[in-house]
Amino acid sequence: MPLLTVCRCSAYNLLWLLRGLLVTLAVATHAVATTAVGTDNDMVGLDNYFSESWSTVDGLPHNTVNAIAQTPDGYLWFATWEGVARFNGRRFDIFDRSAQTGLPDSGIRTLNVAANGDLLAAGARGGIARVSGHQWQSYPPLGVLINKALVDSQQRLWLATEGGGVVLQLPDGSRRQFTEDNGLPANAAHSLFEDDLGQIWVGTMAGLALIDNSLALSQPFKDQLSLPVFAVAANSQQQLLIGTERGLYQLNEQQQLILLLADVPVATLLPEASGELWIGTVDRGLIRLFHTKLEQLSIEQGLPNNRVLALFRDKERSLWVGTNGGVFRLRDAPFTTYTNEHGLADNYVRTVLSDQADCVYVGSSRGLDQICNGTIRNIDLSSHANGQSVLSLALGQQQSLWIGTYTDGLLHYANGEVVAHYRSEDGLAANEVRAILPRPDGSVLVGTSQGLTLIQQGKLTTPVAASSLPSPFIMTLHQTGDGRVFIGSGAGVSIWHNNQIRQLDFSVLDQAEYAFGFMEDPEAGILWMTTDRGLVAFDLTNEQLALVGRNHGMPFDKLFQLVIDKQQHFWISTNRGVLRLARQQALDVIYGLRDQINYELFGESDGMASAQANGGSSPAASLHSDGSVWVATSVGASKVQPARLHSFSAVIPPVVLEKLIVDGKQFLPEQTIQLAAGTSRIELEYAGLGFIMPQRIRYRTRLDGFEQDWAVRGNQTNVQYTNLAPGHYRFNVAASYPDGGWSPAATVSFSIAPYLWQxxxxxxxxxxxxxxxxxxxxxxxxxxxxxxxxxxxxxxxxxxxxxxxxARLDSLTGLANRRAFDEAMQHELNRAKRQHEPLCLALLDIDHFKKVNDNWSHTVGDEVLKRVAATLQTHCRDIDSLARWGGEEFVILLPDTPIAMAEEVCDRLRQQVASADYSDIVSGLTVTLSIGLAILDDKNDGKQLLIDADKALYQAKKQGRNTVITNDSDGHDTLQ
CATH class of the missing domain: 1.10.287 (Helix Hairpins)
Structure with missing residues (x-):
């Protein structure tokens, strides 16, 4: 969802707000083409927050969210009329009327987190339940709807009900009731609040009541507040705030009621230590009051519904808003996007350019804008450009600006006006201008859809014939310090130097063709080129080319524009988001020091209105003087401040274990679990409870008793273990944001009992x-x-x-087991080293074996294992040692066998397994193997030999499976 446009300036929209404000509001508006983005310097404007919403479509049980809470473990909880929804950032788990909860009805009206971290949920039919970890405990219901629950500083439970007054439940379970009979204004009570003196304020349908520490009940403002009170809170100065059906009141230091907002039906209040006050209204959306500033969000600005029932600030400083249309979230995000709602001429932005001072120029399909310190100013080009569609920008001499258009040629803008206009009839190659290159000698090279034009002292010439270029469709230009001009087109890159033109051979670079952008890296002596096959590196000294592409971990082929930020990271715009990767990693790839790059992908969930960045124009991204990176997208101009990214990973997301599933049976993961002998499959599900970037949370796991080191799981949220030996185990999982620290591990212990004979x-x-x-x-x-x-x-x-x-055979396949193999391997290692004979080792893994178990059964999987084992045993040589390594893996020792012969043996085995008939097991079933092969040399031992074979097996899996990969003595993988 795009960043919000906040209604706060229109007198029509805010008349009902301003009428009751008893402070001076300085509201200034501009009716011309200048739009201010943000409010005063004291707070971030609501339009600089990123918004998201969830509804029943996303898993909420009901769209009316009555209350929101967060427990110490990190879970968010939402109270709805169809149960409590627990949210982990990716999934809602629903708890409604059931034996587990003990609630008499699914309708939940209120949530409260006690000092010990337990969650209290209450609602319809007087149902009350306490949640501690995964355990639910219910209390005797009151029989009447509970509107509000509060656990006070003395651990007493207060319940405001609809028709039953206020009920006090003491820690021993005894209850006391306050009704109209003993002084309550009305038996319908909606709000409860404990002040700093320990007194309880009660908002009822007929006014406000106070219950002091002696449990005496009074009505301090009976004459002034004889109307429905829906919300009670206190601001940072501990001044009482009272939200009523007809407005918002504040109790000042003289204990006088001050009317802050009139005619605003207040449903809920959230005061903050900063002085901000968030106001949820009955029918007018969300309001923020800060000093003398008012802002409003309603349906028109993206709020799901104008009835706001709950407000909550979570541990990551996101604001959660419960409405009648779902839950809505406002948060800070890495990216800020400027759109036509903020004042841009159009959302479809083709080019962005920093003036290297305070401003950024934005060229879109309907004109040109200048953004200076958050203020957008439209530059009117209508007298020279009919459509005002801007494709390219470049800074000229004396702070002038060159503007390339889609249909109106090239404009030169200086001192607030167009001082020159060049069209095709003036000698321009074409009116579609996609690249502009001002040169040190004062000339300007112009790239169009029909070739190049050179402008020198007002004269237009054709420096290079269009026929000499691989394509006349020019998209980007760059000149190096030695005068070489690089020309990016739809068919490759050309170099123009000393009036000579030559083409670079991209055919060896995965058949790259389109060159969308250039970025010179002077320190490395590299010119980076963004193409339709990845990132091309051109060495400016020896003119060698290298590619960082899909084979190196790039997620996409088409890359539009590269920007190097001040933290030495690449920002690359694409059709599917903006990539961020370390510059050094890209250099290491082209120098052969690493095989893969790591990257982050930013998109809509990071504040971009659209992940689709635009390319084919110049520049499509720009580094601003303040270090921010600007990107042209299909919905606005997006900017990110790389220096701020650490703040998003500074919060370490807590991690929780959600499920422990043993052979299909689920256990609570907070217990020490005793498992029966013969347990074969254990699955654990976990979640990092971070809500800013849940899709980027990384995990690592370790099973003590089975693993020595942490296993990095990426964003995988479950792990499985099969055929663990009897013994005691402890599972550990930790989570982190990218570049952030790891959370304390969540753990669960379990024991697998041995069979009697074990x-x-x-x-x-x-x-x-x-x-x-x-x-x-x-x-x-x-x-x-x-x-x-x-x-x-x-x-x-x-x-x-x-x-x-x-004791030396595998019970299922009849092959040698790991113990027997270890003995054979030690024997062959000693013999190979003693007699200086070659020794090869192959690890074999059945491809997609999990699908066999999942799609059919473990019985079928066992039959497949036995069939594969028999096939391998039949076709192995007599001198080879074959064993079952574990699960669906096998291992073969090939003594006195050179690597080439070992590759032939392994490939023959692979073919035999692939061609075997499995129709008697499952009709149409095919089985293939991936094989990793390694050879013993003077540099390694048996352990390293296994590691090398395992690495080769990993590459075989990665490169498509059903193949043999050899890991030679230098650690390089080769495909057979």
Whole structure:
């Protein structure tokens, strides 16, 4: 959703607000083409906040949000008429009338967080429940709607009801009721507030009541406030604020009621320490009052509904607004977007240019604007440009401005007027001007849709014939210090120097064609080119080309404009958002020091009105003098201040464990859980409770008892473990924002019981029984013939050998197990090093095996494992050692085998598995393998050999699966 346009200047819209304001409001408006964005210096204008909303479409159970709260663990809770919705930033979990909650009705009217962190929910039919972690505890219902719940400083529970007055519930469970009979103005009570003296203020349908520390009830303002009171609060000076059906009152230091706003039906209040007062109204939206400034948000400005029932400020300083149309959120965002609602000539912005001082020029489809310190001024070009569509901008001499248009040629603007106008009839190659390059000698090179034009001392010439260019459609121009002019077109890049033209060969760069923008990096001696196949680096010294593209982690092909900020990061505009990546990472890729880049992608959720940036014009992004980066988009001009990004990652999101699922059965993750023997699949779901950038939260996990180090999970919010051995485990998960610190880990412990035969005592007893049996048999046979004695010893030896064999075989596939493989591997390692023979190791993984289990069953998965194992065993060589590594993975040792021969063996095995018939298991089932292969050398040992093979297997998975990847001794992966 775009940034808000705030209604605060129109006398018509604010007449009903201003009538009751008893302070002087200085409201100034400009009726001309200058629009002020923001308010005074004391606060950020509401139009600089980013807004979002959620409704039943997004998972809320009901669009009326009566109350909002946040528990210490970080969850946000929303009270609705169809239950309480718990929000983790991505998903709503609904708690309504059920055995779990114990509530008599799903309608929830009020939420309150107690000092110990428990959540109190109350509402229809007098239902009351307390939530502690994952546990719900209900209380005896009152039988009447509860409008407000409050846990005071003495841990007493106060309940304001609809028709039953006020109920006080003491910690021992006893209750006391206050009604009209003992002095309450009305039995319908809507609000409760505890002041700094511990007194309870009660807002009723007939006025305000006070219950002091002795529980005496009075009506301090009976004559002045005999009307419905919906909200009571106190400002930062502890002055009482009273929201009524007919306006907002304040109790001053002289204990006098002052009318702040008249004729404004106030539903809820949120005072802040900064002095701001947020006012939710019954039918007029959201109001902010700050000193002498009033601002309003209503349906016209994006509020889901004008009835505001709840206001809440969360730990990340976002403001949450509960309305009759869903929940609405105002927050700070990395990007600010200026649109026609703020005063721009048009939303479709094609070019932005900093004047390197205080202002930024914005060229759009309907004209040119200048933004200076938040003020937008329209530059009227109508006398020279019919459509006023601006495609390109460039700074000229003496603070002048060159303006390229879509249909009206080139304009030169200086001293507030157009001083020159060049069209095709004047010698311009075409009236569509997409790139402008003022040169040090005072000439101007103009890139059009039909070629180049050089303007020198008012004369227009054609420096390069259009036929000499790969394409006459020029989109960008750049000149280096040595005079080389780079020309970006729809068919590549040309260099014009000393009146000579030559083309760069992009064919080796993933067939790149379009060059959208240039950015010189003097420190690195690189000219960066944004193209339709990624980021091209041109070495200005040796003229070598390199590509940072999809193969290196770039998410998109088409990149429009690159800007290098003051923090040495690239900002790159694209059709699908703005990318941010470290400049050093891009340099490391082109120098061969790393394979992948890491990036952040910014879009609508980060304050952009549209993630679609525009390209094919120049410049499409610009670095301003204050360090901010400006981007031309399809909906406005967006800016970001990179220096502020750390503030968004400074808050560390807490992390919670939400689900523990064991073989399909769900457990509460806050318990120490004892799991039965034979447990095969354990799944844990978790969430980082950050609401500013939930899609960017990163996770890492570690299972103590199984893993030594943290495993980085990216934005994955669940993890699975299968076939864990019996034992004790503790799962740890932590979360962070990009570039931020990690949260304290959330943990859960569980134990997997062994089978009876896996217990040490049982194994000891079996051993003792065997010993007794054998010894008894030996004694009984002492008198037998020596032949019988030898026969018995042979039988015992055979039995022992069978037991030993069973301990070395995988029970499912019949292959050697990991223990047997470890012994074989140590033997082969020693032999290979002793005899200087090659030794290769291959890790094999069944592709998409999880889908087999998920789509059919684990029984089918077991059959597939057995079939693959049999196929591998059939086609392995006699000298090879085959074993099941774990799960769907196998491992093969290939002794005395050069790498080339090992690749042939692995590829033959891969083909045999792929061509095998599995129709007797599941009709139409196909199975493929990904294989990672490595060879032993003097630099590594057995552990490193496994690591190298695992890296190759990872690359095989990444490069499409059903393939063999070799990790050579230098750590490079090769595809077979």
């Amino acid at each position: 217990r040490p005592l049982f194994q000891l007893l079996v051993l003792l029984v065997l010993i007794v049996l054998v010894s008894s048999t030996v004694r009984w046979r002492l008198g037998s013939l020596k032949r019988s004695e030898l026969k018995l010893k042979l039988q015992v030896a055979e039995k022992t050998a069978e037991l030993a064999a069973l």
